[in-house]
Amino acid sequence: MAPGYPxxxxxxxxAEVAVAGYTEHKTEILKRLRRIEGQVRGIEGMVDxxxxxxxxxxxxxxxxxxxxxxxxxxxxxHLGHCVADALASGGAEADEKIREASRAIARIVKS
Amino acid sequence: MAPGYPxxxxxxxxAEVAVAGYTEHKTEILKRLRRIEGQVRGIEGMVDxxxxxxxxxxxxxxxxxxxxxxxxxxxxxHLGHCVADALASGGAEADEKIREASRAIARIVKS
Amino acid sequence: MAPGYPxxxxxxxxAEVAVAGYTEHKTEILKRLRRIEGQVRGIEGMVDxxxxxxxxxxxxxxxxxxxxxxxxxxxxxHLGHCVADALASGGAEADEKIREASRAIARIVKS
Amino acid sequence: MAPGYPxxxxxxxxAEVAVAGYTEHKTEILKRLRRIEGQVRGIEGMVDxxxxxxxxxxxxxxxxxxxxxxxxxxxxxHLGHCVADALASGGAEADEKIREASRAIARIVKS
Numbered sequence: 462m463a464p465g466y467p468x469x470x471x472x473x474x475x476a477e478v479a480v481a482g483y484t485e486h487k488t489e490i491l492k493r494l495r496r497i498e499g500q501v502r503g504i505e506g507m508v509d510x511x512x513x514x515x516x517x518x519x520x521x522x523x524x525x526x527x528x529x530x531x532x533x534x535x536x537x538x539h540l541g542h543c544v545a546d547a548l549a550s551g552g553a554e555a556d557e558k559i560r561e562a563s564r565a566i567a568r569i570v571k572s
Numbered sequence: 573m574a575p576g577y578p579x580x581x582x583x584x585x586x587a588e589v590a591v592a593g594y595t596e597h598k599t600e601i602l603k604r605l606r607r608i609e610g611q612v613r614g615i616e617g618m619v620d621x622x623x624x625x626x627x628x629x630x631x632x633x634x635x636x637x638x639x640x641x642x643x644x645x646x647x648x649x650h651l652g653h654c655v656a657d658a659l660a661s662g663g664a665e666a667d668e669k670i671r672e673a674s675r676a677i678a679r680i681v682k683s
Numbered sequence: 684m685a686p687g688y689p690x691x692x693x694x695x696x697x698a699e700v701a702v703a704g705y706t707e708h709k710t711e712i713l714k715r716l717r718r719i720e721g722q723v724r725g726i727e728g729m730v731d732x733x734x735x736x737x738x739x740x741x742x743x744x745x746x747x748x749x750x751x752x753x754x755x756x757x758x759x760x761h762l763g764h765c766v767a768d769a770l771a772s773g774g775a776e777a778d779e780k781i782r783e784a785s786r787a788i789a790r791i792v793k794s
Numbered sequence: 795m796a797p798g799y800p801x802x803x804x805x806x807x808x809a810e811v812a813v814a815g816y817t818e819h820k821t822e823i824l825k826r827l828r829r830i831e832g833q834v835r836g837i838e839g840m841v842d843x844x845x846x847x848x849x850x851x852x853x854x855x856x857x858x859x860x861x862x863x864x865x866x867x868x869x870x871x872h873l874g875h876c877v878a879d880a881l882a883s884g885g886a887e888a889d890e891k892i893r894e895a896s897r898a899i900a901r902i903v904k905s
Contacts, residue, residue, distance in 0.1 A: 481628075483628075491616055491619055491620065494612060494615055494619065498609055498613055501605060501609045501612060504605055505606060508601055511591060511595065512592065514592055515672055515673075517592075517594075518647065518676045518679075519679065521639055521642055521646065522643065522680050524639055525636055525639045525640060525643070526683045528612075528632055528635055529636060532633065533896065536899060537893075537896035539626070541892045541893075543624075545888065548881040548882060549882075559870070559873045559878065560870075563866065563870040565629045565630065566866060566902075568629075568630060568633045569629065569632075569633050569636075570862055570866060570903055571793070571862070572633040572636040572637045572640070643792070644785065644788060648781070648785040651766070652778070652781045652782075652785075656770050656781065659767050659770040659771060660771075662771070666767065667763070670759070670762045673762060677788055677791075681792055682751070702844060703845065703846060703847055703850075716834060716838045719834050720835055723827060723861075726827055727827045727828060727831065730814075730820060730824055730827065731824065736871065736872035737872070737895075737898050739816075740868050740902065741901060743861055744898075744901045744905040745905075746861055747858055747865070747902075747905040748905045750834075750858045753854055754858070757851050757854065761847035761848070787848050790851075791851065791855050794856075794859045
């Protein structure tokens with residue numbers, strides 16, 4: 462660490478190294494999450510207005526599908542970056558990354 | 573319609589008859605939906621902070637499960653009220669309610 | 684119970700009254716299940732032949748979807764017959780049938 | 795191909811090169827698939843005996859969960875072998891393997 466660097470800058474730089482796999486698609490993923498947040502708020506409005514159960518259920522199913530699509534997009538980026546990088550480095554860390562990804566996939570399949 | 577009733581009152585009364593199946597649990601369902609809205613907003617914050625993919629994925633899976641639990645609660649109320657009432661009245665409407673519920677269940681199972 | 688009736692006949696008759704909700708579609712449901720059994724046997728053959736993981740996975744996903752479609756068909760019949768009959772009779776049994784159906788739906792959604 | 799080699803041996807050798815990711819767990823996966831095949835056959839027997847819908851549904855849900863567990867095990871092996879090997883080799887093939895795995899995961903999540 463070069464002398465004279467304020468600590469904040471150093472930590473920021475460190476954070477940039479351990480970058481998330483979805484960095485490239487961050488804006489798009491945030492947009493999708495905000496749309497889902499809006500969908501859930503819309504469902505609250507429907508319940509507040511005593512809208513018919515089936516209409517509410519269909520919107521809940523739509524929001525669920527949208528969340529699962531985000532999960533699949535995040536997994537795709539995770540495999541293509543974090544897992545790929547760990548495998549390129551090789552060794553025990555690579556095995557651990559594969560196992561971690563498999564466990565995450567299992568949780569999503571069961572959700 | 574009794575003469576002298578303003579139209580607004582008449583419509584309000586009609587709407588009160590076609591009550592939603594979840595009326596009894598409305599407060600609880602709204603509370604759960606607001607919590608899910610908060611979960612989704614929390615996920616946006618995690619993505620904004622470049623949090624690790626697997627942590628984000630786990631929160632997406634948790635929000636998905638919470639949404640599916642709301643769907644199951646809504647279905648339970650729908651069967652216990654709307655479908656039960658239609659079956660008590662009998663006739664073609666009862667058959668239609670069963671079919672409508674089955675289609676909604678299918679959409680939730682596939683979501 | 685009329686005197687002189689052997690007990691076995693009486694119980695058999697009782698069992699015939701409590702008929703399964705899918706009776707009308709029994710042949711079709713059996714045909715679908717046999718096809719799924721064949722799909723699973725086909726997957727065993729693929730694994731035995733060391734076929735590529737993704738091909739095997741796609742067949743597993745197809746068999747899973749086929750099983751869930753059978754579940755939805757069974758539920759549709761169950762709502763339209765067993766639950767409908769219990770609701771027509773009314774009382775505590777009707778409530779119990781609704782609750783039982785909801786629990787079954789929850790298990791299918793989570794499977 | 796060395797002269798004098800019987801064709802069968804040559805093909806066997808070739809097949810061993812393009813090995814499936816699940817080779818190490820082949821016996822275990824076959825055992826699980828056979829058990830699922832037996833579960834499905836058991837469900838056919840239940841339907842044939844007019845067993846109560848909810849009992850049948852619970853067995854369908856159990857078989858569905860067992861199939862999804864096989865899918866997750868296959869994916870784990872696929873990531874740990876086929877995808878890992880492609881990433882070790884690098885290049886365009888590695889990207890294609892990641893994309894192929896993501897599409898397979900998406901089909902399983904939606905099944």
